[in-house]
Amino acid sequence: MQSILKEQLINRKSTGYLLIILTYILFLITFSVAFYSENTTVINDVKSLIMSKTAPTISIIGIALILFFLIVLFQVFVGTYFLYLILRFIFRVESKFTLFFRVILLWNITFVLGALYNVLVFSNSSYGILVYLTNPLFILGFVLLSYLLRTVLQATLTKALLFSSFLYISFLIMTLIGGI
Known part of the structure; x- marks a missing residue:
């Protein structure tokens, strides 16, 4: 199983x-989904804008989608490079950036699914930080990250757990400060 996963990555x-x-x-x-569940008046304005089907409307929507794609890509690359520097110089795990980037993308997928789970299930709840602590997809993401660091990047068990714990604590601090 480990060799197949590493071979594919x-x-x-x-x-x-x-x-x-x-x-x-x-x-x-x-x-x-998050935008739709929070801003129904803006959604109605966007729907009426799309229904007008004029050339400026279509170009504005295209430019917005391209900018959104570039912002997400920039965020993922810069965030991954920052995490790579932390992993390499603080936790002393030797790896290639491309391999680490793929591991972080897998972690991001579970993280985004966890955020979607929070939006769909707990959008109007008042549980606060408890929602993030008990989200099974966030927990799965950190376990997956630790496992992939251990198997794919050949990190020791201690270093993989420390790095995952560092990211988990950072996630909780950022959630307390500003939300997800």
């Missing part, structure tokens, strides 16, 4: 592209 050139496309689509779906 390392030697397949299309894996990175597939993961980027999947991450982008899930980001777009989660963003749309």
